[in-house]
Amino acid sequence: GNSVTQMEGPVTLSEEAFLTINCTYTATGYPSLFWYVQYPGEGLQLLLKATKADDKGSNKGFEATYRKETTSFHLEKGSVQVSDSAVYFCALRTPSGTYKYIFGTGTRLKVLA
């Protein structure tokens, strides 16, 4: 079946450190891939997306590349800020059938000043 696996948190970094949050997926066909961010007490906001192999999604300094060969969509940022502290979710949209969205369990990021 379809699934998303992302690294467990919490991830604690100092300000200006490099961030990587790993995400791998299992799906038939070519799913669309997403990263969402959730701040405390709020809903999820789309951070970036990619719809086909080798696409790179980017937003607010965050990047992720759709790697079909490794079934991965790792989130990276070169220099994190305290304001990036949040929970990050990797997700895929199943490419056919019922068009459901599968989410990873979320990775909490804490950035220290």
Added chain:
Amino acid sequence: DGGITQSPKYLFRKEGQNVTLSCEQNLNHDAMYWYRQDPGQGLRLIYYSQIVNDFQKGDIAEGYSVSREKKESFPLTVTSAQKNPTAFYLCASSILLARRNSSYEQYFGPGTRLTVT
């Protein structure tokens, strides 16, 4: 501005009472979804609807019910049969089929935190 609204933001109920959570969208999206989120957990799908007057059970539908009488509205009722209803509930919507200049991401509402005592 287009978006999804959920109300209320906080809801308190006594055990044994049914409660209905509101979700409205003005994005003209075909599909709508309800998720449950428990502390430190990911999202679990309760119900989803791809068209008016039709909806499907998700992974944890027991103790919940929904309706989809209008495209823009997808209310969720938490019934007294739900054994552990205290949670954060998120509503989302998306397009169903790709159109020019659109993509498949889900848009989320701000959530409703339900506490049952």
